[in-house]
Amino acid sequence: MSLREELLKQGRAAKEAAQVLANLSTDVKDKVLEAIAGKLVNSKREIMEENNKDLKAGEAAGLSKALLDRLTLNESRIEAMAEGLRELARLPDPVGEIMEMPRRPNGLQVGKMRVPLGVVGMIYEARPNVTIDAAGLCFKAGNAVILRGGSEAVHSNRILVQAAAGVLQEFGLPPGCIQLVSKTDREAVSILLDMHEYLDVLIPRGGAGLIQRVINEAKVPVIQTGIGNCHVYIDEGADLDMALKIADNAKTSRPGVCNAVETLLVHQELAREYLPALFALLKKKEVELRGCPRACQILPQIKRAEESDWHAEYLDYILAVKVVESLDEAIRHINTYGTKHSEAIVTHDYSRSQRFLREIDAAAVYVNASTRFTDGNQFGLGAEIGISTQKLHARGPMGLKELTTIKYVILGQGQIRE
């Protein structure tokens, strides 16, 4: 069987499974999630053995320490995956809710019912925990899922999906509910991008290269995730201490994630006081600053930023710094260079806070808080499958509700249209 035939077969199986899943009771779904959690914990040894194969191959292939760390499944990480599934089981089921049901003048009741999307395709890279997170979220929201993980995690992903498949079988559920693409080569991605007959949505999670390829090739509706060139703007008159803490937290609490800040903008009135303090604070954490000409005047020891720095998603201990003349310039800069992910202002001024909230075009816009909060758990969604940076369907962290759609349900008593 060619890879295409195999994937089309998986697509058909997923579509059939999706019809079963759409009508599964919450009780059964939650029991399945808890059973998978139990199975993961009981299979720790086998999972770690398989994971070890990936780690050895990764070392041999010269993966960076950071990548090898992301790839690693130890006891506590397996426990954390299982706990994630148990938490999902405790979250309310979004499916089946009828949200509103106004009565029309002719007596028709026109309601909106929340229903699963159908079949979700996930394309992602190194981290094997995404396999379980995504499978659990899709399952709870009543969707079948086809997972295409990275080649680095192939053994880990296989054993994790096997564990889930065993539980599905125990419950008499079709294996099409949760499937892993057997091959991890690029061709598999191309075929998935083409499978609009079977996939209702594709969610790519990974670097800019993957996302761009998906946008260029996909015939399936796509939800873009995760590229974050985020900004913090320090307004004139801002509380200096708050402005330092927020910038520090947004940059250094976890520099490798998409909601970390990459460029700091500071109002010219505050720059002379603020920038040296920021420099001193971030120097301790070995953050490299790159400045605009005015920032370099104030901090002659730092490197000059180039045009490419304003576009950069460093995901590293680097921060670009720019002095701006006004809120207008800050808004213009962010709307020009930002990736519409997370943007923050630190200010004491009410009307400027309101302008920032309204005029910045991004998934999450903050007043006086760190951009690092853009996250499903932090926003109270319970869990997330990714952070959408596009505008269609879902924007920002995507939880269970964002994995559903609606259908109109209309109750009549024989109404016909004139």
Place this chain on the structure above:
Amino acid sequence: MSLREELLKQGRAAKEAAQVLANLSTDVKDKVLEAIAGKLVNSKREIMEENNKDLKAGEAAGLSKALLDRLTLNESRIEAMAEGLRELARLPDPVGEIMEMPRRPNGLQVGKMRVPLGVVGMIYEARPNVTIDAAGLCFKAGNAVILRGGSEAVHSNRILVQAAAGVLQEFGLPPGCIQLVSKTDREAVSILLDMHEYLDVLIPRGGAGLIQRVINEAKVPVIQTGIGNCHVYIDEGADLDMALKIADNAKTSRPGVCNAVETLLVHQELAREYLPALFALLKKKEVELRGCPRACQILPQIKRAEESDWHAEYLDYILAVKVVESLDEAIRHINTYGTKHSEAIVTHDYSRSQRFLREIDAAAVYVNASTRFTDGNQFGLGAEIGISTQKLHARGPMGLKELTTIKYVILGQGQIRE
């Protein structure tokens, strides 16, 4: 300037205009809509003159009577377009609403604000009134719009957009708010499909050929609209009179639209009684029936349906008819052949009505009413830009709210993440 350069220039102008539009007050937007309405009414003569050029060209090109009718702008149709704009002005502005704002344990207020999508691309065919409807809806929802109408309506579309442009200028608004693509050749569509830097969404309205092309080529997020292979299922024990009226209305009240029924399914228990009555009723209206083998046994005078009939969107006085053994068979048939548009059951049975509502996968699912109600006005949305048959972002009739997205707005007091 090449067509591509021209379109990219329009894209840039739209993107700039979108920033202005996103922050325009409801008052100004409503005044602009009313002014465009006034201008249309005052320019009736010129509009009809330009429309006449299109009609003459259409006649020369041998367009069908139905198409020529759809192309025609007479006094009352111009009045109707103007009245549509005035109605839009009276609808509530969706933009800026903050829908919910829970307080998180750390004191952050996390809210969702409704905001415009940005730049909308519309690709549509013959009817020039779509130009004004789409421009008005996009404008009220705070979006810039790039309109690519059909070649048949080129003169009409130009004068209509000119009227709108004149009003925009009077109000000091950028012309990028509402733009028409100057060329109507296929190349213009290809370029639009590629313009993901400038367009936030593309909405194609037209035949299956256009929709398929858009799905295959688009790099811009697309909302599919309008293909409707709709079904009415007559359940055992249904009220015969209601079942006849609903089938008749769904087929003959306007056969050329997407929410008209194309296949009727009837439970075997009722078929012998129902089908002859249906045949007699629809014969008067010159509807051709095409039946499955069992339907043809009952009605030997009708043509046999072929496999392609179950897939057909006739948009004509033709109805495929199939006798089914059970509700299960009806659901399976609809979920196999339907286009996920509008599906109806006529029944007296509570539990079967509930199963139909839950198990049918479509944008609008009806109990005891005609499928013809799937329409923005009928559902109480006020106006619609199309009917989405996909699951992402919007499903069913799309009104003003469906032309918006959300952004998270987060109010803090210096919170940082641990």
